Amino acid sequence: MSRPPAATSRPPGGAATRRHLAARRRLRASARPGPARLGSARPGQAMAASAFCCLRWCRDGGAGHIPLKEMPAVQLDTQRMGTDVVIVKNGRRICGTGGCLANAPLHQNKSYFEFKIQSTGIWGIGVATQKANLNQIPLGRDIHSLVMRNDGALYYNNEEKNRLPANNLPQEGDVVGITYDHVELNVYLNGKNMHCPASGIRGTVYPVVYVDDSAILDCQFSEFYHMPPPGFEKILFEQQIF
Numbered sequence: 001m002s003r004p005p006a007a008t009s010r011p012p013g014g015a016a017t018r019r020h021l022a023a024r025r026r027l028r029a030s031a032r033p034g035p036a037r038l039g040s041a042r043p044g045q046a047m048a049a050s051a052f053c054c055l056r057w058c059r060d061g062g063a064g065h066i067p068l069k070e071m072p073a074v075q076l077d078t079q080r081m082g083t084d085v086v087i088v089k090n091g092r093r094i095c096g097t098g099g100c101l102a103n104a105p106l107h108q109n110k111s112y113f114e115f116k117i118q119s120t121g122i123w124g125i126g127v128a129t130q131k132a133n134l135n136q137i138p139l140g141r142d143i144h145s146l147v148m149r150n151d152g153a154l155y156y157n158n159e160e161k162n163r164l165p166a167n168n169l170p171q172e173g174d175v176v177g178i179t180y181d182h183v184e185l186n187v188y189l190n191g192k193n194m195h196c197p198a199s200g201i202r203g204t205v206y207p208v209v210y211v212d213d214s215a216i217l218d219c220q221f222s223e224f225y226h227m228p229p230p231g232f233e234k235i236l237f238e239q240q241i242f
Contacts, residue, residue, distance in 0.1 A: 074221035074235045076209070077103035082134040085211075093118070093218050099134035099210035102221065106180055106205055107238050112228035113207050114177045114220035117170055121215030124149045127180055127201060128208035137210045145208060146201040148176070148187050150215070154198040161198035168194060175225045178207070179232050191226035207235070 075091025082098020094100055102113075106127065115125045124138050126147030132139060139145040140155025148154045152164035168189055170176050177188035184197040209217055222234045 071237050072103070074102060074104045074237075076100045076219060077206075079103075080130065080134065080206075082137075082210075085134070089218070092220075093216065094209055094211050095119075095214075095216045097137070097212045099124075099128075099132065099137060099139055099208055101128060101130070101132070101134070102207040102219070102235070104206070104221075104235050104237055106182070106207070106235065108233070108236050110179065110181045110232040111235050112177060112179050112224070112232040113235060114175050114224050114226070115209060116175045116218045116220065116225065117172050117215075118218055119214060119216035120150070120172045121211065121213035122150055123209070123211045123215040123217055125176060125178060125207075125209045125217070126154075126185060127178075127205040129201070129203050129205055132208065134208075134210070137212055139208065139210050143201065146185055146198060146205075147208065147210075148178075148198075154185070154187070154196060156198060156200040161200065162196040164189070164194050164196055175220075177224075177226060177228075179229055180205070181232075188226065188229070193229070 073091070076087050076094060077100065078087050078091070080103075081087060081100035082096075084096050085094060085098040085100050086096040087094055087100060091103075117123070122138070124140065124147040126139070126145065128139060128145035128147070132142075132144040138147070138149055138155070140147045140149065141158045143157050146154070146156040146161075148164070150170070152166070152169045153160050154162045164187065170189060175190055177191065179186045179188070184199045185201075186197050187194045207219070207221070209219065211217060224234070228234070
């Protein structure tokens with residue numbers, strides 16, 4: 001008796017074979033590494049991936065990142081001072097003989113700054129243009145400076161414009177505040193308004209100070225001893241205003 005023929009596999013084109021091959025292809029595709037699709041990722045995974053990318057962007061600076069330039073401090077300018085002037089304490093103290101401008105012009109509408117008298121002598125504070133002769137003191141002799149001198153007189157163009165009361169002259173240890181609004185300059189003594197405005201100067205002006213005869217003054221362009229009057233504030237660089 002002859003044996004039945006052995007069972008043979010279905011032809012390659014059978015439906016079972018096609019389903020088997022399709023399953024194997026899906027299995028290989030799911031195992032192959034590749035970029036995650038946002039649509040198929042779980043919410044937690046997408047959030048974690050986004051946070052990681054953000055942190056990496058901040059750490060590396062980001063594409064096209066432009067760092068903000070740090071504004072320099074307002075201080076006395078060693079490039080604009082008299083030949084016999086000495087500036088110390090990181091641009092905050094002046095001694096010697098002659099005048100010095102600050103490194104920032106008064107662009108804003110209302111500016112305030114202070115000077116503390118550390119040692120008496122001949123001195124003056126106020127505003128001046130870059131054309132002021134910082135080797136010729138006292139200032140206030142021409143149209144390029146408007147200053148209050150140590151005797152309490154306010155001078156512009158060699159003319160006395162106003163004067164502090166005789167019983168309120170600045171002494172050693174006093175703080176003199178200056179306000180300027182592009183029209184008037186006013187003087188404050190230890191936070192008190194002296195009510196002696198002066199005007200006349202035109203153009204772009206800078207804070208100015210001069211010393212002689214052993215006078216020593218410290219400037220305060222921020223962190224003031226006294227609160228600025230309403231509407232006035234510390235000197236800002238032009239980039240900070242806009």
